[in-house]
Amino acid sequence: xxxxxxxxxxxxxxxxxxxxxxxxxxxxxxxxxxxxxxxxxxxxxxxxxxxxxxxxxxxxxxxxxxxxxxxxxxxxxxxxxxxxxxxxxxxxxxxxxxxxxxxxxxxxxxxxxxxxxxxxxxxxxxxxxxxxxxxxxxxxxxxxxxxxxxxxxxxxxxxxxxxxxxxxxxxxxxxxxxxxxxxxxxxxxxxxxxxxxxxxxxxxxxxxxxxxxxxxxxxxxxxxxxxxxxxxxxxxxxxxxxxxxxxxxxxxxxxxxxxxxxxxxxxxxxxxxxxxxxxxxxxxxxxxxxxxxxxxxxxxxxxxxxxxxxxxxxxxxxxxxxxxxxxxxxxxxxxxxxxxxxxxxxxxxxxxxxxxxxxxxxxxxxxxxxxxxxxxxxxxxxxxxxxxxxxxxxxxxxxxxxxxxxxxxxxxxxxxxxxxxxxxxxxxxxxxxx
Amino acid sequence: xxxxxxxxxxxxxxxxxxxxxxxxxxxxxxxxxxxxxxxxxxxxxxxxxxxxxxxxxxxxxxxxxxxxxxxxxxxxxxxxxxxxxxxxxxxxxxxxxxxxxxxxxxxxxxxxxxxxxxxxxxxxxxxxxxxxxxxxxxxxxxxxxxxxxxxxxxxxxxxxxxxxxxxxxxxxxxxxxxxxxxxxxxxxxxxxxxxxxxxxxxxxxxxxxxxxxxxxxxxxxxxxxxxxxxxxxxxxxxxxxxxxxxxxxxxxxxxxxxxxxxxxxxxxxxxxxxxxxxxxxxxxxxxxxxxxxxxxxxxxxxxxxxxxxxxxxxxxxxxxxxxxxxxxxxxxxxxxxxxxxxxxxxxxxxxxxxxxxxxxxxxxxxxxxxxxxxxxxxxxxxxxxxxxxxxxxxxxxxxxxxxxxxxxxxxxxxxxxxxxxxxxxxxxxxxxxx
Numbered sequence: 001x002x003x004x005x006x007x008x009x010x011x012x013x014x015x016x017x018x019x020x021x022x023x024x025x026x027x028x029x030x031x032x033x034x035x036x037x038x039x040x041x042x043x044x045x046x047x048x049x050x051x052x053x054x055x056x057x058x059x060x061x062x063x064x065x066x067x068x069x070x071x072x073x074x075x076x077x078x079x080x081x082x083x084x085x086x087x088x089x090x091x092x093x094x095x096x097x098x099x100x101x102x103x104x105x106x107x108x109x110x111x112x113x114x115x116x117x118x119x120x121x122x123x124x125x126x127x128x129x130x131x132x133x134x135x136x137x138x139x140x141x142x143x144x145x146x147x148x149x150x151x152x153x154x155x156x157x158x159x160x161x162x163x164x165x166x167x168x169x170x171x172x173x174x175x176x177x178x179x180x181x182x183x184x185x186x187x188x189x190x191x192x193x194x195x196x197x198x199x200x201x202x203x204x205x206x207x208x209x210x211x212x213x214x215x216x217x218x219x220x221x222x223x224x225x226x227x228x229x230x231x232x233x234x235x236x237x238x239x240x241x242x243x244x245x246x247x248x249x250x251x252x253x254x255x256x257x258x259x260x261x262x263x264x265x266x267x268x269x270x271x272x273x274x275x276x277x278x279x280x281x282x283x284x285x286x287x288x289x290x291x292x293x294x295x296x297x298x299x300x301x302x303x304x305x306x307x308x309x310x311x312x313x314x315x316x317x318x319x320x321x322x323x324x325x326x327x328x329x330x331x332x333x334x335x336x337x338x339x340x341x342x343x344x345x346x347x348x349x350x351x352x353x354x355x356x357x358x359x360x361x362x363x364x365x366x367x368x369x370x371x372x373x374x375x376x377x378x379x380x381x382x383x384x385x386x387x388x389x390x391x392x393x394x395x396x397x398x399x400x401x402x403x404x405x406x407x408x409x410x411x412x413x414x415x416x417x418x419x420x421x422x423x424x425x426x427x428x429x430x431x432x433x434x
Numbered sequence: 435x436x437x438x439x440x441x442x443x444x445x446x447x448x449x450x451x452x453x454x455x456x457x458x459x460x461x462x463x464x465x466x467x468x469x470x471x472x473x474x475x476x477x478x479x480x481x482x483x484x485x486x487x488x489x490x491x492x493x494x495x496x497x498x499x500x501x502x503x504x505x506x507x508x509x510x511x512x513x514x515x516x517x518x519x520x521x522x523x524x525x526x527x528x529x530x531x532x533x534x535x536x537x538x539x540x541x542x543x544x545x546x547x548x549x550x551x552x553x554x555x556x557x558x559x560x561x562x563x564x565x566x567x568x569x570x571x572x573x574x575x576x577x578x579x580x581x582x583x584x585x586x587x588x589x590x591x592x593x594x595x596x597x598x599x600x601x602x603x604x605x606x607x608x609x610x611x612x613x614x615x616x617x618x619x620x621x622x623x624x625x626x627x628x629x630x631x632x633x634x635x636x637x638x639x640x641x642x643x644x645x646x647x648x649x650x651x652x653x654x655x656x657x658x659x660x661x662x663x664x665x666x667x668x669x670x671x672x673x674x675x676x677x678x679x680x681x682x683x684x685x686x687x688x689x690x691x692x693x694x695x696x697x698x699x700x701x702x703x704x705x706x707x708x709x710x711x712x713x714x715x716x717x718x719x720x721x722x723x724x725x726x727x728x729x730x731x732x733x734x735x736x737x738x739x740x741x742x743x744x745x746x747x748x749x750x751x752x753x754x755x756x757x758x759x760x761x762x763x764x765x766x767x768x769x770x771x772x773x774x775x776x777x778x779x780x781x782x783x784x785x786x787x788x789x790x791x792x793x794x795x796x797x798x799x800x801x802x803x804x805x806x807x808x809x810x811x812x813x814x815x816x817x818x819x820x821x822x823x824x825x826x827x828x829x830x831x832x833x834x835x836x837x838x839x840x841x842x843x844x845x846x847x848x849x850x851x852x853x854x855x856x857x858x859x860x861x862x863x864x865x866x867x868x
Contacts, residue, residue: 027588027730037655037771038587135585141731143577143585151569151577153472154461154751221471279737282716287733296461297575297748299721303713303735314731317588331765337471 009042010324013079013104015049015070015095016086020109020136020316022058023309024083027317029060035317039324047073049086074099081323083316084108085136093117100128105323109136109316115210115226118217119339126335131326133319138211139164139288141311142304143318148218148292149336155294157219159259161430164211166286166306167195167202168234168254172271173284176242176251182235194286204233205254205269212256215290216267220260222342224267229256230347232270241425244357244396245273248385251281255430259350266345272430273355280431291431348405353382353429355398356411361419362393369417370395377410378402392421398429443476444758447513447538449483449504449529450520454543454570454750456492457743458517461751463494469751473758481507483520508533515757517750518542519570527551534562539757543570543750549644549660552651553773560769565760567753572645573598573722575745576738577752582652582726583770589728591653593693595864598645600720600740601629601636602668602688606705607718610676610685616669628720638667639688639703646690649724650701654694656776658701663690664781666704675859678791678830679707682819685715689864693784700779706864707789714865725865782839787816787863789832790845795853796827803851804829811844812836826855832863 012028014021025045028035036042045061049070057066070086073079074095082099084092084106092113096106101124108114114121114137125132135145139162148157163169167189174185186203189195201207209229216224234254245252250273258267274281279301283289288306293299305311325331360366367384374381380400387394399407407426414420446462448455459479462469470476479495483504491500504520507513508529516533518526518540526547530540535558542548548555548571559566569579573596582591597603601623608619620637623629635641643663650658668688679686684707692701708715713735717723722740727733739745759765794800801820808815814834821828833841841860848854 023730031588031590034590035588141728142734143581143736146580146585147577149472150756151580151752152748153755154465154469155748156465156468277716277718279716282711282713284711289735294575294748296457296744296751298739298742298745299737300576300739301723301735301737302577303733303737305732305734308732310730311732314586314589314728317730318585321587322584326765329765331760331763 006041006328009044010039010080010327011044011046011078012320013047013049013073013076013082014045015073015082015084015092017048017050017057018085019309020085020312021048023313024085024316025060026058027313035321039321041324041328043320043324046079047076049073070095071098074104075102080104080327081320082106083320084110085316087112089113089116093121096121097124100124100130100132103128103130105131105133105327107133107316107319107323109312110134111137111210111214115213118214119223122336122339131323133323135319136312136315138214139290140304140306140308141314142288142290142302142306143315144215144290144302145218147302152292152294152297155296157260157292157294159257159293160215160219160290161280162211162215162256162290163253163280163283163288164256164290164306165202165208165254166288167199168208169283169288170194170286171203172234172237172242172252172254175237175239176246179239181239182237203235205231208254208256208269212258212267212269215256216258216265217339218336219258220265220342221337221339222265223339224265228267228344230268230270234271236425237271238425241357241427245355248396248398249276250274250429251276252427253280253283255280257430261345264343264345266350268347268350270428272428274431278431348408350404351401353399353401353432354407355396355425355427355429357394357396357424358414359392359394359421359424361421362388362391363419366419369419370414373410373413373417374399377406377413379406379410440475440762443478444473444514444761445478445480445512446754447481447483447507447510447516448479449507449516449518449526451482451484451491452519453743454519454746455482457747458519458750459494460492461747469755473755475758475762477754477758480513481510483507504529505532508538509536514538514761515754516540517754518544519750521546523547523550527555530555531558534558534564534566537562537564539565539567539761541567541750541753541757543746544568545571545644545648549647552648553657556770556773565757567757569753570746570749572648573724574738574740574742575748576722576724576736576740577749578649578724578736579652581736586726586728586731589730591694591726591728593691593727594649594653594724595714596645596649596690596724597687597714597717597722598690598724598740599636599642599688600722601633602642603717603722604628604720605637606668606671606676606686606688609671609673610680613673615673616671637669639665642688642690642703646692646701646703649690650692650699651773652770653692654699654776655771655773656699657773658699662701662778664702664704668705670859671705672859675791675861679789682830682832683710684708684863685710686861687714687717689714691864695779698777698779700784702781702784704862706862708865712865782842783837785835785837787833787835787866788841789830789859789861789863791828791830791858792848793826793828793855793858795855796822796825797853800853803853804848807844807847807851808833811840811847813840813844
C-alpha cells in the first residue's frame with residue numbers, strides 16, 4: 001500500500017488525571033515502544049486537564065502540559081484524540097460532543113455518562129465519522145464491549161449476567177467465607193478502599209444498574225437507560241441467607257442480568273442464588289465477571305478486575321491504540337449501529353426459580369396451608385427444608401421456574417396465613433438449568 | 435463522511451464445509467439482518483469449496499454455489515473475502531497465500547496452519563495490506579486473539595495459562611468428579627464425540643502445544659513454533675494423583691503456559707496442580723479458559739466453548755464482520771507487527787512448586803534420608819503428608835518454588851536411596867501465590 005505514513009506522534013488531550021489518568025500517563029511512558037509498534041505511530045500525552053495545577057504530579061510529564069482549561073484542549077487543532085477520565089455527566093458530556101464534532105476520536109471510562117447519554121453520544125460520533133470507544137466504562141479492565149461489539153458481531157446474544165460491582169462482591173465473599181456480618185464486611189471494604197465512605201451507589205445496586213444499562217444497550221442494540229433497570233441492592237441479604245445458600249449448594253451474588261426474549265428486553269440488578277458449579281459462583285473478592293449466552297457461541301465468561309487505576313487504564317489504552325490505528329489508517333470510526341426501542345419486560349413478568357425463607361408456627365397442618373397458597377398461585381415447589389427453632393420452624397423453599405408476579409401474590413397471601421410468623425428473604429435463583 | 439457507500443453484498447468464498455463451515459452458512463443465513471447492520475453491508479456466501487459435490491447439504495444455499503475447485507474460488511475476481519475452514523497445512527497454506535496476494539482478506543480457523551506457518555502468513559498479509567484473522571484457531575468461540583491483540587494492546591503480558599483442550603479437560607473432570615479411570619473417561623469422551631478414535635493429539639498434549647505456540651506468538655510478539663513447546667500429556671495422570679490433589683486442595687488440569695521473563699520466553703504444556711480457589715480450577719467438562727496476567731490489567735480470564743461448530747463459527751463470523759467492515763471502509767488490514775526472535779527458556783530452567791508422590795519403606799530414618807536429598811539439591815519442602823500402606827508408606831510432598839533441573843536431580847538421587855521403592859507422579863503446581 002502506498003498510504004503516506006504518519007511519523008509524528010499522535011497527540012492526546014487527557015481530560016482528568018486522577019487514579020486512572022495518572023495510571024494511563026505511566027503506561028504510555030513505560031510501554032512507549034510496545035504502543036507505537038501496535039498503533040503504528042507513537043502516542044504522546046500532549047495536554048492534561050486537571051482541576052488543581054498546584055497538586056504534585058509524579059513527574060512523567062513536564063509541568064507545562066497541565067492545564068485547567070478543558071475547552072481549549074478539546075478545541076486545540078494540535079490535539080488529535082481526546083481521552084476522558086474525569087467522570088460525571090457535565091462538563092464531560094459537552095466536552096466529548098465538542099471533541100467528536102471537531103473530528104477527534106474520543107475514548108472514555110465514564111460509566112455514568114455512557115449509561116445516561118450513550119445514544120446521544122453514539123449518534124454524534126456516527127455523524128462525525130469518528131471513534132467513540134468506552135471499553136473502560138463497564139467492568140474496568142475486562143474486555144467486554146469489544147467482544148460484544150466485534151467478536152460476537154454475527155451471533156445473537158440471549159442473556160448477559162454479570163458480577164459488575166467489586167465492592168458488593170467483596171462484601172458477599174467475606175460474609176460467605178469469613179462469616180462476617182454485612183456491616184463488618186462493609187467496614188472492611190471501606191478500610192481496603194474498595195468501598196466509598198458513602199457506599200449507597202454500590203450496596204443499593206445503582207452502580208451495577210448503570211453498567212447493566214450499557215451492557216443491554218450494546219448486547220441488544222437497543223436504547224436502555226438506568227431507569228429501565230429494576231434494581232435491588234444487597235443490604236437485605238442476611239448471614240442466614242448466605243448460610244442456607246451454602247447448605248443448598250448456592251452462593252449469593254449481586255447480579256446484573258440483561259435478557260432478550262421474543263423481541264422484548266428485561267434488565268435487572270438484584271442479589272441472586274447462583275449454583276456453586278456455575279462459573280459465576282467462583283468469582284470471589286472484588287473481582288468482576290460477565291457471563292454471556294449467545295445463540296451460536298454458547299456460554300462465555302469474561303473475568304477480571306472491574307476497577308482500579310491499572311486495569312481501567314489498560315482498557316483505556318487498548319481503546320486508544322485502536323482509535324489511533326483507525327486515525328492514521330483513515331478508517332471510518334467504529335460506530336454503534338442505529339439503536340432501536342424495544343419493549344421492556346417489567347420485573348413482575350420475568351420468570352425464575354425462587355428461594356424463599358419464612359418462619360412459621362411449628363403446628364400440624366402448617367405445611368399444607370402454605371403449600372396450598374403456592375398451588376393456588378401456580379407456583380410449584382421444587383424443594384423444601386425445615387429446621388426447628390423452639391416452638392417455631394424455619395422453612396426454606398426453592399420453587400420451580402415461576403413468574404415473579406405469581407410469587408409476590410403467593411407471599412402476600414402467605415402473610416395472611418395465621419401460622420406464618422414472618423416471610424424473610426426472597427431471592428431469585430439464577431444460572432440453574434431449567 | 436462522503437465515502438461512496440457499497441450496497442451490494444460482500445461475496446465470500448468458503449473453503450471447507452464440514453462442522454464449522456456448515457454452521458457458518460446457517461449463521462449467515464439466519465442472522466443476515468444483524469450481520470449487515472454490524473458490517474455495514476450484507477454478506478453472501480457466494481462459493482463453497484467441498485471435497486464431494488454429491489454429499490447432501492442442508493439446503494440453505496443453492497447447489498450451484500458448491501464447487502470442488504478451490505484455486506478457482508481463490509482467484510475469482512468476484513470473490514471479496516476468503517474463509518478457510520478446511521483444516522490441515524496444504525493446500526490451505528497455498529490457497530491462503532494466493533488469496534492474500536490477490537488482495538482478499540482471509541479469515542481462518544486453522545490452528546495447525548497458524549501454529550506452523552503463522553509468521554510467513556502474517557508477513558504475506560502485511561505486504562498485501564489486507565486482514566488475516568484467526569480468532570477461531572485457538573479456543574474456539576472464546577474471544578482471545580482480539581483481546582490479546584487489541585484490548586491489551588498497551589499492556590505488557592507476563593503470563594498466559596490456558597485450559598485449551600476440551601477433550602482432556604473432560605477426561606480430567608470425570609476422573610475427579612466421577613472417580614473414573616483414565617481409560618473409562620477417555621471411552622466416555624469418545625462416545626460423546628469429544629475425543630477422536632485416535633486420541634493421541636489430545637491426550638499427549640500436541641493439540642494444546644499448537645495452541646500454546648499461537649498464544650505465545652501473539653501475546654509476546656515473538657516467533658514461537660510448536661517445536662519450541664515442552665509437551666507432556668495426561669496419560670500418566672493417575673486416579674491417585676487426582677485423589678491426593680483433592681485432599682491437598684488442588685485439581686489436576688492440563689495447562690498450556692506461556693511466560694515472558696527478562697526478555698526470554700518459556701512455553702510448555704503439562705498436567706498441573708491448580709489450587710481449588712484459582713479461577714482455572716472451576717473450568718469443568720469440555721470447557722476451555724485462558725487466564726492472562728498483564729502488568730496493568732492484572733488477572734483476566736476468558737472462558738467458554740473451545741470447540742464445536744457453533745462456537746467456532748461464531749468466532750469466524752466475528753472476524754468476517756471485522757474484515758468486511760475494514761474492506762468496505764478502506765481501512766488498512768489489522769496486521770500483526772514484526773515478530774521478533776526471543777530466547778526460549780528450556781524447561782529445565784523454569785521454576786515452580788512441585789507435587790511429588792513416592793512410595794518408601796516404612797523404616798526409621800527414611801524421611802531424614804529423603805529430606806537430605808531435597809536439601810542437597812536446593813529444593814525446599816513446603817508440606818509433606820504420609821500415609822501407611824502395609825509395611826510401606828506413601829509420601830506426598832509439595833515443594834516451594836524450585837528449578838525444574840534441581841527437582842529432576844533430586845528425583846534421580848532419590849531413586850538410588852534404598853528405602854525409596856518408587857518415585858511416582860511428578861506434577862508442577864501452577865497458579866499459587868509464590
